[in-house]
Amino acid sequence: MVLDDLGSSLRSTMDSLRGKSRIDEDDVQEVVKQIQRSLLSADVDVDLVMELSDSIKTRALEEDPPGGTTARDHVLKIVYEEMVGLIGESTEIPLEEQTIVLAGLQGSGKTTTAAKMAWWFSKKGLRPAVIQTDTFRPGAYDQAKQMAENAEVEFYGDPDGDDPVQIARDGLEATADADVRIVDTAGRHALEDDLIDEIEQIDDAVDPDRSLLVLDAAIGQGAKEQARQFEESIGIDGVVITKLDGTAKGGGALTAVNETGSSIAFLGAGETVQDIERFEPNGFISRLLGMGDLKQLSERVERAMEETQAEDDWDPEDMMEGEFTLKDMRNQMKAMDRMGPLDQVLDMIPGMGGGIMDQLPDDAMDVTQERMRSFEIAMDSMTEEELENPAVIKSDRLERIARGSGVPEERIEELLEQHSMMKRTMDQFGNMGDGDMQRMMKKLQQQGGGGGGGMGGMGPFG
Secondary structure, eight states: OTTHHHHHHHHHHHHTTTTOSSOOHHHHHHHHHHHHHHHHHTTOOHHHHHHHHHHHHHHHHHSOOOTTOOHHHHHHHHHHHHHHHHHOOBOOOOSSSEEEEEEOOTTSOHHHHHHHHHHHHHHTTOOEEEEEOOOSSTTHHHHHHHHHHHHTOEEEOOTTOOOHHHHHHHHHHHTTTOSEEEEEOOOOSSOOHHHHHHHHHHHHHHOOSEEEEEEETTOGGGHHHHHHHHHHHTOOSEEEEEOTTSSOOOHHHHHHHHHHTOOEEEEEOSSSTTOEEEOOHHHHHHHHTTOOOHHHHHHHHHHHHHHHHHHHOOOTTHHHHSOOOHHHHHHHHHHHHHTOOHHHHHHTSTTTSTHHHHHSOTTHHHHHHHHHHHHHHHHHTSOHHHHHOGGGOOHHHHHHHHHHHOOOHHHHHHHHHHHHHHHHHHHHHHTOOHHHHHHHHHHHHHHOTTTTOSOGGGOTTO
16 A cells, blocks of 8 residues: 555654663664655655654654653654644535535546545435536546446536536536535646646636545655645645555655645545545554554444445344354455455554554465455355354365355365354353453553554544
């Protein structure tokens, strides 16, 4: 994922302080150098890097660590707070009637972002609509229409129209009943005068409540000039950073946010409409430093469970009261799949992401997800009796399931072993009292946070 190298480098720098109760100026100087190197390698603007590193150095030398706090945790806290301060607050996106214009260069991901944002608003109980005004890029209308259908939201566009400003006006009229109108504008390969003129005219015709700049995470240092010109032409209220699942460095996009004097509104990763999240600076930096983000994790879990229940008429609480079947396991796997890529999910768990992820092979997550897919395929070849009572699966049934699914018998045996282990865990949870559960959650929170403790979504330092 983008910024992974930055996160890994920062975590490695912090780990160099392990075991030290106090740090001297040489220690601080070395840490600051490593942080500068990490940020510059990630394409963060030089001036911002110097500003940030100076603040970290000053605070690390002048502030005394609280009693019982290690040198590493003290510096980690300072780095966390300074980086959150650098990025700033999240863009205000009220859950009310509004019109939003999306701007950006071609290839930045505006059309996909429009559908993702519409899906996000729909999950918040509002009725959104996407208005496609791009008459420049071939296939823009078809892509936008398909994405809106995937998001199950209202759509307006004119495949035969050649005046984007008129399409915007007609779109507002056609979607008058919508609570949120998201206007997707055309991009170009560079900041050409006709692009700026066109978006200024659309901005005048639409009179949006807010304008968001969509930036590819791979933009690099060119983001600074792009952000400045869009800010001068229509004013930028917030930034959407897209393609965070790529291998780009990502620092240029963060630099652009500072250049516009705005903030980040959304983060996009992946191609499906669900691959979007509201930007929360505490959780974002917490994940980057390996401290997790329980707030974002809980939101994803809740959403995934709701969607799985709606599709399969399944109540997760039943697992705690009765038998844990292969059907339950399959529904759990479906819900987990809906939470997004496994590496992203693990990054949100305090103590699981960050350093642990750094130690795993590059293909570890791919192997794990491939294993889960093979489990699902095997279960699709099982009878109702086998799904309800896996104990009946002996050698003859195992052979039949393997033959019908194309999954090796060894993998099906792994599935049955995994189910047995999960069943024992569920039985233990079911026997827990409220006091036992609270003590376990408290212990998890104390162990998480990369040594800082606390819950990443609320800031790992309280």
